[in-house]
Amino acid sequence: MTQPDSHLYSRLRGWTPIAFHPENGTVEWADLRGHNFDQPFFSRTLERWRAQDPRPTVHTDLQALAALDDEPSVEPDLIIAHPSRCGSTLLARLAAATVAPSILISEPEIFAALLNHNLKGGLEAPIEPILRQVVRAHGRIHSGWEGRYIVKLPSNMSRYLPVFRRAFPDAPMVWLQRRPDEILESNLNNPARPPTPLPPEAMVRWIVRRLTLAFMAAATFVDDKIAVLDYRDLALDPFASLAGLMHFEPTPGDLARMHAVTQLHGHNNRPYTPREKQPLPKGLQAIARETLDPMYRALGARAQRRAFTGMGPPCR
Amino acid sequence: MQISRNGDWLSADTGEERVMMSVQSGNYVTLSRVGARIWELLEKPTDVTAVCARLTEEFDVTADMCRADVDVFLREMETAKAIVMEPSPE
Numbered sequence: 208m209t210q211p212d213s214h215l216y217s218r219l220r221g222w223t224p225i226a227f228h229p230e231n232g233t234v235e236w237a238d239l240r241g242h243n244f245d246q247p248f249f250s251r252t253l254e255r256w257r258a259q260d261p262r263p264t265v266h267t268d269l270q271a272l273a274a275l276d277d278e279p280s281v282e283p284d285l286i287i288a289h290p291s292r293c294g295s296t297l298l299a300r301l302a303a304a305t306v307a308p309s310i311l312i313s314e315p316e317i318f319a320a321l322l323n324h325n326l327k328g329g330l331e332a333p334i335e336p337i338l339r340q341v342v343r344a345h346g347r348i349h350s351g352w353e354g355r356y357i358v359k360l361p362s363n364m365s366r367y368l369p370v371f372r373r374a375f376p377d378a379p380m381v382w383l384q385r386r387p388d389e390i391l392e393s394n395l396n397n398p399a400r401p402p403t404p405l406p407p408e409a410m411v412r413w414i415v416r417r418l419t420l421a422f423m424a425a426a427t428f429v430d431d432k433i434a435v436l437d438y439r440d441l442a443l444d445p446f447a448s449l450a451g452l453m454h455f456e457p458t459p460g461d462l463a464r465m466h467a468v469t470q471l472h473g474h475n476n477r478p479y480t481p482r483e484k485q486p487l488p489k490g491l492q493a494i495a496r497e498t499l500d501p502m503y504r505a506l507g508a509r510a511q512r513r514a515f516t517g518m519g520p521p522c523r
Numbered sequence: 524m525q526i527s528r529n530g531d532w533l534s535a536d537t538g539e540e541r542v543m544m545s546v547q548s549g550n551y552v553t554l555s556r557v558g559a560r561i562w563e564l565l566e567k568p569t570d571v572t573a574v575c576a577r578l579t580e581e582f583d584v585t586a587d588m589c590r591a592d593v594d595v596f597l598r599e600m601e602t603a604k605a606i607v608m609e610p611s612p613e
Contacts, residue, residue, distance in 0.1 A: 412540060
């Protein structure tokens with residue numbers, strides 16, 4: 208444990224922790240003041256900042272997160288988890304569009320780096336306060352009024368939902384899901400990039416493994432405050448899905464902003480175009496049917512029970 | 524050496540693999556067909572000799588090769604905190 212550097216910490220007021228470096232346990236901070244956190248992925252917010260305003264970053268120890276946690280911050284209005292290819296980017300952008308300006312933190316690398324490092328036993332302190340501090344640090348109040356704060360996790364962080372819940376006991380969460388065979392087909396058509404290049408057969412196993420783990424994580428995360436939303440409902444009526452999820456009545460201005468979001472694909476900023484689906488190989492159909500569908504259906508049944516009892520997340 | 528499963532692990536078959544995830548930590552491992560069989564054999568605490576005896580009956584493998592592979596597998600599972608290995612009671 209090193210001595211806190213209070214002079215350095217005071218210089219970092221208003222800065223954002225953008226990376227955690229497990230090899231030396233340091234947090235990398237950037238001065239993003241004046242930059243909206245509004246891109247479909249946080250990495251793009253950082254790319255834009257680097258292109259426009261590439262001031263040097265500063266490295267500190269982990270204690271800086273706690274030392275700077277007294278700064279005014281908003282807490283997440285919605286935490287989105289998903290098994291990939293379910294419209295989570297659309298949902299996150301829609302949620303952020305309900306009030307402008309909002310904070311959209313989508314798949315930031317620092318969350319995963321800290322949580323993975325903790326899982327390997329690399330952190331001396333409990334992870335929950337650290338996670339809370341780093342999430343709050345992305346929700347700093349700069350302009351005096353930040354609308355909503357939306358956090359979207361990458362699919363492989365679904366296993367950390369219990370940690371997020373312990374860090375934010377009251378935060379509304381949603382598990383957005385889709386028929387597993389459709390997710391598999393989408394992933395096969397346009398695979399995500401694995402950590403290291405894989406031959407085709409190993410790639411298929413990697414896709415199946417990630418999807419299975421995401422569903423397992425959601426299925427075992429029993430929580431009163433997590434809503435379950437299906438892609439087909441989101442696609443059918445995104446506005447009603449979001450209004451039901453966040454418990455708000457959209458104004459015409461809200462609807463106009465949300466409508467604008469639905470016109471362009473979040474991944475490439477191009478208009479949505481339907482794609483002809485490819486038949487799924489029989490072996491994968493069997494995995495979807497026998498292994499993944501039961502978890503998908505069980506989670507869907509939770510959504511129906513929730514609708515029946517009228518429970519849902521509050522929203523400020 | 525006594526070998527026992529450690530904590531709650533969920534498992535799901537995904538064709539050639541079995542994916543397992545720790546409910547407590549979110550840690551995960553993937554097992555081959557043989558690894559999945561070893562996990563089944565560990566349903567009750569047992570020892571490596573008993574595990575290898577079953578595997579050499581069920582699979583086309585020599586005792587020496589089986590023991591070497593099982594030792595590596597068990598060490599990996601111990602690192603993942605999926606099992607605990609303790610000296611056998613006298």
